Amino acid sequence: MKKNNIIKLIxxxxxxxxxxxxxxxxxxxxxxxLVILVLxxxxxASSWNILGGYTxxxxxxxxxxxxxxxxxxxxxxxxxxPFLLSFLAGGVxxxxxxxxxxxxxxxxxxxxxxxxxxxxAQMLNLTVxxxxxxxxxxxxxxxxxxxxRYYLFLxxxxxxxxxxxxxVKSRIGLGMMAVREGEDAxxxxxxxxxxxxxxxxxISAFFAGMAGAAFAYYHVSFYYYMPFGxxxxxxxxxxxxxxxxxxxxxxxxxxVFFVLLKQLLVWNVGEYHLIIFGxxxxxxxxxxxxxxxxxxxxxxxxxxxxxxxxxKVLLKATIQNEDxxxxx
Amino acid sequence: MKARMSIMALVVIISLLLASCTPAPTPTPVAxxxxxxTQAPTATEVQYPPAPEYIEIGASIPLTGKFGxxxxxxxxxxxxxxxxxxxxxxxxxxxxxxxxPLRLTAxxxxxxxxxxxxxxxxxxTENNVVAYLGGAASGMHAATTAIAEKNKVPYLGVSFAWWNxxxxxxxxxxxxFPKSPxxxxxxxxxxxxxxxxxxxxxxNIAIFQExxxxxxxxxxxxxxxxxxxxxxxxxxxxxxxxxxxxxxLIMEAQAANADMLLGMPNTPDGIAIVKQAAExxxxxxxxxxxxxxxxxxxxxxxxxxxxxxxxFAGWHSGENFDGIAEINAKHQxxxxxxxxxxxxxxxxxxxxxxxxxEKAGTLDRxxxxxxxxxxxxxxxxxxxxxxxxxxxxxxxxxxxWQDGKMELVWPADQKTADFVYPIP
Numbered sequence: 001m002k003k004n005n006i007i008k009l010i011x012x013x014x015x016x017x018x019x020x021x022x023x024x025x026x027x028x029x030x031x032x033x034l035v036i037l038v039l040x041x042x043x044x045a046s047s048w049n050i051l052g053g054y055t056x057x058x059x060x061x062x063x064x065x066x067x068x069x070x071x072x073x074x075x076x077x078x079x080x081x082p083f084l085l086s087f088l089a090g091g092v093x094x095x096x097x098x099x100x101x102x103x104x105x106x107x108x109x110x111x112x113x114x115x116x117x118x119x120x121a122q123m124l125n126l127t128v129x130x131x132x133x134x135x136x137x138x139x140x141x142x143x144x145x146x147x148x149r150y151y152l153f154l155x156x157x158x159x160x161x162x163x164x165x166x167x168v169k170s171r172i173g174l175g176m177m178a179v180r181e182g183e184d185a186x187x188x189x190x191x192x193x194x195x196x197x198x199x200x201x202x203i204s205a206f207f208a209g210m211a212g213a214a215f216a217y218y219h220v221s222f223y224y225y226m227p228f229g230x231x232x233x234x235x236x237x238x239x240x241x242x243x244x245x246x247x248x249x250x251x252x253x254x255x256v257f258f259v260l261l262k263q264l265l266v267w268n269v270g271e272y273h274l275i276i277f278g279x280x281x282x283x284x285x286x287x288x289x290x291x292x293x294x295x296x297x298x299x300x301x302x303x304x305x306x307x308x309x310x311x312k313v314l315l316k317a318t319i320q321n322e323d324x325x326x327x328x
Numbered sequence: 329m330k331a332r333m334s335i336m337a338l339v340v341i342i343s344l345l346l347a348s349c350t351p352a353p354t355p356t357p358v359a360x361x362x363x364x365x366t367q368a369p370t371a372t373e374v375q376y377p378p379a380p381e382y383i384e385i386g387a388s389i390p391l392t393g394k395f396g397x398x399x400x401x402x403x404x405x406x407x408x409x410x411x412x413x414x415x416x417x418x419x420x421x422x423x424x425x426x427x428x429p430l431r432l433t434a435x436x437x438x439x440x441x442x443x444x445x446x447x448x449x450x451x452x453t454e455n456n457v458v459a460y461l462g463g464a465a466s467g468m469h470a471a472t473t474a475i476a477e478k479n480k481v482p483y484l485g486v487s488f489a490w491w492n493x494x495x496x497x498x499x500x501x502x503x504x505f506p507k508s509p510x511x512x513x514x515x516x517x518x519x520x521x522x523x524x525x526x527x528x529x530x531x532n533i534a535i536f537q538e539x540x541x542x543x544x545x546x547x548x549x550x551x552x553x554x555x556x557x558x559x560x561x562x563x564x565x566x567x568x569x570x571x572x573x574x575x576x577l578i579m580e581a582q583a584a585n586a587d588m589l590l591g592m593p594n595t596p597d598g599i600a601i602v603k604q605a606a607e608x609x610x611x612x613x614x615x616x617x618x619x620x621x622x623x624x625x626x627x628x629x630x631x632x633x634x635x636x637x638x639x640f641a642g643w644h645s646g647e648n649f650d651g652i653a654e655i656n657a658k659h660q661x662x663x664x665x666x667x668x669x670x671x672x673x674x675x676x677x678x679x680x681x682x683x684x685x686e687k688a689g690t691l692d693r694x695x696x697x698x699x700x701x702x703x704x705x706x707x708x709x710x711x712x713x714x715x716x717x718x719x720x721x722x723x724x725x726x727x728x729w730q731d732g733k734m735e736l737v738w739p740a741d742q743k744t745a746d747f748v749y750p751i752p
Contacts (some may be wrong), residue, residue, distance in 0.1 A: 029391075030450035037446060130568050134541040136472050144478055220474035222441055223467055231440070231517065266436050267450070271391055273436065 004297040016158065023150050032146050036218065038259045040211060044236035045243070045251035046160050047207035052237065052243035054168060055200040057106075060233055061117030064124050065094040065205040069212025074224070077216065087213045089273045093211020095202050103200045106194055109183075110241035118233075125228035132224040141220060149218045156214055160207045165248050167203065170294030176200050180246070187233060243286055244291025253292045337646040350614075372442065382431035383685060385410075386451025386481075387461040391469060393439025397623070398464035398487050398670060404662075405674025406432055406461055408655055409682075419682045420690030433463065437463065441471035448475045457481060458691050459681050462503075464670070465702070466542055473501045482697040484681055486642065486673035488540040489618065493715040502700050504676050504712045506719035508542070511640045512549035515590065515616050516557030518726045518738040522747045530613045530750075532562035533620035534586030536577055536593070537600065538654035539566050543592050546618065550590050562586045569594055574604050582610045592618040599629050606633035614638070616726075622669060637752040638728045643672035643709050644736040647725065651675075651708045667680035676707035714725035 023032050046060050069090035076086035101120055108116045138144060167173045175196040178186040183193045212227055235258070236251075243254025260281070265273035288294045349742050386407065390399035410430045413419060418429035442503035444463060451457050452475075460476050462469055462485020469488045474485035477498045484502050490732045491507040506514075522531045533554055537547030547564070554561050563584040565577045578601075581589070593601055596618020605612075620626065621639040632639075645656050645666035650666070655675060659667040684700035685691070704713045710723040726738035728748060735745035 028453050030446070031455040033449045035444045037442065086645070124570065130539055133539050133544065135467070135493075137472065137608045139687075141474060142480060201621055219442065219471070220445065220478070223470075226467070227440070263446070266438075266443075266447075271436060 001111075001149040019154055023147055029146055032150050034260070034263060036146075036150055036153050037263070038217065038256055041155045041236060041239055041255035041259050042252050043153070043157050043160050043211040043214075044208060044232065045255045046157075046164055046241040047204045047211065048233075048236045048249045049169065049240045049245060050068075050164055050176075050207075051200045053203040053240055053247070054164075054173065054180060055176040055197055057197060057200070058111075058114040059117050059201075059204070060114045060237075061119075062204075062208055062236060063123040063228050063230060063232035064224075065118070065223075066212040066215070066232045067121070067124060068097050069209030070092045070216040070227040071212070071224055072133075072209075073145065073213035074136050074216035083135060085219070087210075089216065090213025090216065091206045091210040094205045094212070098201045098205035099198070102198045103194075106197050106201075121228060121233060125150065125225055125230075126226055129223075129225035135221055136224055137221045138219075142150070144220065149214070150238075152214050152217065154293065156207075156210055160210075161248065161252070163203065163207070168248065169221035172196065172199055177246075202211075238281075239290075242281070242291055244293035245291055247291075250291050252295050257292060292300070330596045332531055339423075353373045356603060374400060374425065376425035377423070378420070379426050379428050380691070381428075383419060383421070383428050383509060383691060384451075384455045384457045385430055385458035385459050385461055385583050385681070386442040386455055387434040387463065388402045388447035388451075388468075388472060389434050389463040390439040390444075390465065391436040393437075393463040395463070395468060397441040398437075399439075400595065401668040401670035402462075402464050402487055402674040403434060404659070404668070405671040406434070406678055408658055408671070409675040409678030412651075412654075413678065413682050418687045421656075421685060421691060422666045423691070430678070432461065433457070435460075437468070439465075440470065441468055444468055445475055445638065446471050448472055448479075451481050452481060458685070458693055458696060459484065461677055461681070462486065462488075466493065467492060467678075476500045480697075481693055482681070482700055484677040484686070484700070487670050489648050490540065490644075491638075492545055494635070494719050497528065500697055501718040502680070502703075502714055502720070503718060504680060504707070504709065504714075504722050505642050505673055506640055506722060506724040508546040508549050510722075511546060511618055512553045514640065514726070515723045516553060516559060519614065520557065521740070522726075522738055523749055526558070529558075530588035531558075531560055532586045533559050533588045533590055534563040534577075534581035534612070535561060535565070536574070536581075536589065536591040536704065537564065537566045538592050538594070538597070546592050559588070563583060567597075568598060571597060572600055574601050575608060578605050578608050578610050584606070587613045587723075589615045589617075591616075591620075593620045595623045595626070595629075599626070599634070600634045602630050602637060610616070611751065615751065616640075621729055621734075624665075624668065627729055635729055635731065636748045638726055638737070640724055641669040641727045641734070642722075642724070643669055643676075644725050644727055644742075644744070645672065645732065645740050647672070647708075647710070647723070649706065649708050649710055655708060672708050676709045676712060679707045680705065680712060 022035065044066065048059060051057050051059050072093040073086045073090035076089055076188050077083055103169035105113060105116050175191045178191050179193045179196050187193055215227060237257045240251045242254065242257055244250030262273065265276055267278060333666050335492055389403050390396055391403060392599040410432055415430040415668050417427035420427045433451050441473055448601065450458060460481050460483040462472060462483060464487035466488045469485050470493055473493060480500060482500050483741065486505040487502060488505065489507050489511060491509055494501065535547055535550050536542050551561050553566060563581045563586050565580065567577060591601065598617045601692055609617060616638045618640055621634065621637050622641060626634055645652065656666040658708060659671060680700060680703055683705050684696050687699040688695040701714055713721045715721065725736050725742060727734050728737045732747055737745060737747040
């Protein structure tokens with residue numbers, strides 16, 4: 001194994017180990033809740049990124065899959081179906097919805113696809129609000145434990161990231177990226193754009209549905225229509241853009257940055273948090289259009305240039321020195 | 329890829345450090361007085377344990393987002409009350425033999441129940457709060473009251489009329505605010521008192537029920553209470569929140585000879601209802617919309633169409649209880665208008681909590697909870713006591729928009745203006 005890969009592996013193991021032991025060391029519900037919020041958004045941003053970042057299809061209806069997953073799991077769970085079954089059903093139903101709407105939706109391209117998916121989420125939001133206007137309560141509040149919910153989110157997040165990492169290196173992942181770069185060009189090379197877009201949508205929807213299922217297990221009480229709200233699409237999308245779309249690390253950085261910074265601002269600067277966060281967001285969009293991942297790339301470019309310049313200066317000095325010696 | 333993984337690791341490690349560190353809580357900017365020093369006990373005096381610097385209270389309030397306008401009013405009420413109590417040295421706690429000032433740590437939840445839950449957990453674990461003060465709106469309270477119950481922390485909240493939330497068996501929830509059964513009962517009671525001649529009263533009611541759980545609750549109660557009070561429900565229709573065209577409902581109500589309208593729309597829906605009713609020539613004698621006219625902009629947004637519309641606001645700055653004049657004066661200085669309708673009930677929450685702590689004589693949450701449950705006191709919203717389910721027995725004033733102003737028209741001993749009837 002290369003030295004680089006060993007360092008990478010060690011770093012990943014350290015981070016995962018830290019996350020695993022975190023609730024055992026910091027027995028503080030507030031911190032665990034915050035980390036759960038971060039994990040939830042990593043899940044949503046990473047799952048959005050599979051279709052939006054790697055396949056180039058701007059999905060403005062991600063909340064539909066999140067909401068369907070949440071609704072399915074909560075309804076089954078509160079009606080006595082074993083939790084594990086209810087939980088998995090959340091993801092499965094989201095995939096079924098994705099396949100049903102996928103084929104007609106992918107007949108639309110570009111902005112029309114975005115509008116179409118946005119309409120789907122809005123329709124579901126209104127429909128669920130009309131059919132199920134009541135509040136859903138946790139059926140077992142007395143025995144509510146945060147720890148299993150934390151590990152559920154952690155496990156799910158790790159699986160999502162791992163799946164995305166494997167997917168982008170696979171043949172299908174390359175096909176997805178080919179579709180993103182040029183649908184017609186990809187088709188001319190024998191890559192079925194529809195097939196790859198459907199696969200990407202299904203995987204993206206599955207993890208969004210599972211995130212919804214975990215949300216249904218986590219939240220004590222909420223309106224059934226709440227997870228269909230547009231914020232569950234736009235916030236993860238913004239996180240992916242802030243971090244850097246089309247990368248594995250981008251949505252993770254974006255979610256961590258977005259949730260933690262926003263929450264720290266809320267806790268420390270009160271009502272002014274939106275002004276400060278908004279300003280930061282504008283600055284990122286202006287100066288780092290590729291997302292926060294660009295910081296490292298820019299820093300590396302800067303370092304490389306500096307090293308090259310130094311080498312050049314050293315070389316020049318050596319030549320001059322040698323010339324001097326020769327003249328003497 | 330190595331670079332990206334390094335960034336990831338760095339970001340996650342930093343985030344963990346940030347998350348695990350405990351930033352100093354930002355108390356709300358209320359004028360808190362320096363804590364009083366415990367008097368040095370003499371040889372014959374009882375030895376008290378050292379008093380904490382503050383009595384910590386926590387809140388998650390929607391200061392931004394869709395409930396921001398409600399949450400901002402609630403926060404002002406809390407701040408005023410805490411400043412007033414602290415100006416007098418704080419709350420006397422017998423356990424420590426001294427007065428201790430209150431300190432509220434309130435965070436904005438952006439009208440997001442998930443963040444509200446996170447905020448309440450934070451103030452619970454990091455500030456060790458003895459009580460929670462609620463935010464605003466039913467959906468937010470539904471999420472946060474469950475956390476109060478889980479953490480066994482007394483919770484006082486206003487700005488929600490939803491009665492069902494009190495039927496969950498929660499022990500720590502208290503709400504000194506009129507609930508749906510009060511509103512359904514009082515609309516007929518008020519009307520019968522305000523229009524004593526039976527022949528002059530409206531008889532046929534149209535109920536426009538918003539398709540929400542609270543709408544369903546209140547609509548059903550209107551329907552159930554109408555008959556015994558001498559009214560007939562001539563028309564009952566449901567609509568989804570966000571509906572923009574109410575013409576079908578209005579024309580059907582007209583066709584059913586309805587001369588009175590009851591509803592619980594949100595502000596945009598309420599504006600659409602009264603405007604479209606005026607355009608279609610429907611002129612009911614009496615309109616009571618529970619929620620929409622709460623907005624300070626109602627008069628401006630509806631013009632003459634929204635004039636004479638009534639509502640149950642929960643409180644009015646014109647009530648004549650002790651302390652209201654001072655609140656109004658302060659609000660006038662800060663915001664150039666008398667106190668908004670949620671300022672009073674929020675202020676009352678703090679009064680009730682302070683009295684509860686003093687009565688309990690300790691900062692033990694269960695003792696405070698029991699003391700609040702036994703509340704029987706005068707506040708800026710009148711006399712308050714609680715039922716076993718945590719609902720409050722409070723005054724439920726009927727407010728009417730008159731020439732762009734909210735006037736209190738019922739009960740008679742509190743009124744600021746005569747009731748305008750029928751709607752001109």
